[in-house]
Amino acid sequence: MSSCNMNIIESGTANAKKEKVILHIDGDAFFVGVEIAKNPKLRGLPVVTGEERGIVSALSYEAKALGITRGMPIFKVKREFPNVIILSGDYKAYVKYSTKMFDIVRRYVDDVEEYSIDECFGELTGLDKPLGMTYRQIAERIKKEVNEELDLSVSIGLAPTKVLAKVASNWVKPNGLTVIDRESAPDFLEKVPVKKIWGIGPRTAEQLNKKDIITAKDFYDKDIAWIKLILSKPYETIWKELHGISVMEINSESKTVYSSLQKTRSFHPSTNDKNFLWSQISKHIEEACRKARHFNLVPKKLSIFLKTKDFEFITALILLPSPSNSPEILLPLVHKEFEGIHKRGVLYRTTGVTLLDLTANFVPQNDLFESNAKALKFDTIHKQIDSLEEKFGKIVIYLGSTKNALDYRSQDGGTESEDLDKNLLFL
DNA sequence: TCTGGGGTCCTAGGACCC
DNA sequence: TCTGGGGTCCTAGGACCC
Numbered sequence: 397m398s399s400c401n402m403n404i405i406e407s408g409t410a411n412a413k414k415e416k417v418i419l420h421i422d423g424d425a426f427f428v429g430v431e432i433a434k435n436p437k438l439r440g441l442p443v444v445t446g447e448e449r450g451i452v453s454a455l456s457y458e459a460k461a462l463g464i465t466r467g468m469p470i471f472k473v474k475r476e477f478p479n480v481i482i483l484s485g486d487y488k489a490y491v492k493y494s495t496k497m498f499d500i501v502r503r504y505v506d507d508v509e510e511y512s513i514d515e516c517f518g519e520l521t522g523l524d525k526p527l528g529m530t531y532r533q534i535a536e537r538i539k540k541e542v543n544e545e546l547d548l549s550v551s552i553g554l555a556p557t558k559v560l561a562k563v564a565s566n567w568v569k570p571n572g573l574t575v576i577d578r579e580s581a582p583d584f585l586e587k588v589p590v591k592k593i594w595g596i597g598p599r600t601a602e603q604l605n606k607k608d609i610i611t612a613k614d615f616y617d618k619d620i621a622w623i624k625l626i627l628s629k630p631y632e633t634i635w636k637e638l639h640g641i642s643v644m645e646i647n648s649e650s651k652t653v654y655s656s657l658q659k660t661r662s663f664h665p666s667t668n669d670k671n672f673l674w675s676q677i678s679k680h681i682e683e684a685c686r687k688a689r690h691f692n693l694v695p696k697k698l699s700i701f702l703k704t705k706d707f708e709f710i711t712a713l714i715l716l717p718s719p720s721n722s723p724e725i726l727l728p729l730v731h732k733e734f735e736g737i738h739k740r741g742v743l744y745r746t747t748g749v750t751l752l753d754l755t756a757n758f759v760p761q762n763d764l765f766e767s768n769a770k771a772l773k774f775d776t777i778h779k780q781i782d783s784l785e786e787k788f789g790k791i792v793i794y795l796g797s798t799k800n801a802l803d804y805r806s807q808d809g810g811t812e813s814e815d816l817d818k819n820l821l822f823l
Numbered sequence: 824t825c826t827g828g829g830g831t832c833c834t835a836g837g838a839c840c841c
Numbered sequence: 842t843c844t845g846g847g848g849t850c851c852t853a854g855g856a857c858c859c
């Protein structure tokens with residue numbers, strides 16, 4: 397692995413035009429990292445977040461050392477690890493730190509893809525000359541500034557493709573900086589299980605394992621023709637990216653176009669209470685519509701689902717006579733379908749709503765037919781309500797059918813509901 | 824063991840048409 | 842009457858990601 401000392405990433409000179417350089421930056425135990433940045437007294441202690449969800453969503457390295465894992469039920473953590481500090485997620489803070497972290501990357505890199513709240517890709521290709529630094533030095537600088545300014549630890553990978561950059565950032569954690577180039581890739585991949593490669597999940601890994609492909613190097617060593625024969629298109633892409641052939645672009649446009657929007661909610665214990673379940677659906681529809689309006693999108697279809705205590709999905713698909721993001725229009729259409737899938741005596745753990753086939757909202761100005769009048773009226777009302785809510789920064793108005801769901805939310809200790817209760821208005 | 828919430832993309836197969 | 846071959850579009854469902 398030391399053979400890459402004089403490669404393009406280190407020297408920043410040769411063949412800069414030919415080979416891409418992609419940076420991947422990944423927050424170390426990000427949610428917990430932010431909690432420690434907010435409250436440095438937590439540093440060095442076993443800390444987990446996720447109390448509000450009932451399962452561990454992030455954990456400090458000290459907590460990991462005790463044997464705690466992501467997804468572990470909180471009650472189990474309390475029972476078996478009484479000394480662990482358990483926190484509720486502070487999502488607003490995570491977004492704030494995330495934004496600041498990406499802003500630091502943007503000091504050096506124009507093309508930044510915000511992949512998730514704690515990860516981004518950056519296109520470094522050709523930036524060495526103008527910045528007067530090697531690629532490694534750029535990465536080091538970014539890392540240092542995130543460390544010092546945000547008190548956050550991150551791990552960085554540099555490689556000619558996104559998939560290899562992900563391998564690299566994951567190589568040394570926490571606080572790592574790893575370079576992988578085309579020549580050194582096989583040495584790394586030899587030590588990575590195939591299921592750890594970005595895009596290869598448990599199903600495909602199992603299928604590959606059966607064919608004696610255990611490490612990422614085994615996958616790398618196969619013929620592309622073989623990959624095409626056995627697997628589908630995305631895996632060809634992965635194969636090429638592992639070979640240092642860049643196929644996946646950096647997508648730096650910020651996310652304003654969704655093809656679907658989903659709202660779901662689980663509750664424990666599971667319940668058969670029809671009014672309660674319906675009010676959950678109602679709330680989901682209201683919230684999904686609110687978000688759709690915010691992005692000026694309308695769905696052509698939507699689906700609702702119930703998940704039983706035994707994790708069985710029951711879904712219903714509703715095709716809309718005309719696209720709409722007004723809950724008043726959608727709710728009556730959905731209610732019938734809900735009645736159809738809800739069964740007596742079955743316990744349900746989750747409800748969900750997905751708005752599908754979203755397209756840009758277009759309200760025809762010169763087309764005021766009778767059938768449109770009602771929709772337009774709601775459209776106008778929502779515009780006013782939305783601007784009211786944006787002004788006050790809170791969700792203040794719900795439909796009456798949603799009331800049950802909000803009552804439940806204020807019982808279960810969610811932090812979000814406390815400031816809501818005082819300001820709620822039901823239509 | 825118990826399993827949250829929010830997304831994307833791809834493919835197989837059916838419907839429909841010529 | 843019984844029949845071929847080929848195209849497009851849509852949908853459900855699977856698999857993946859954080």
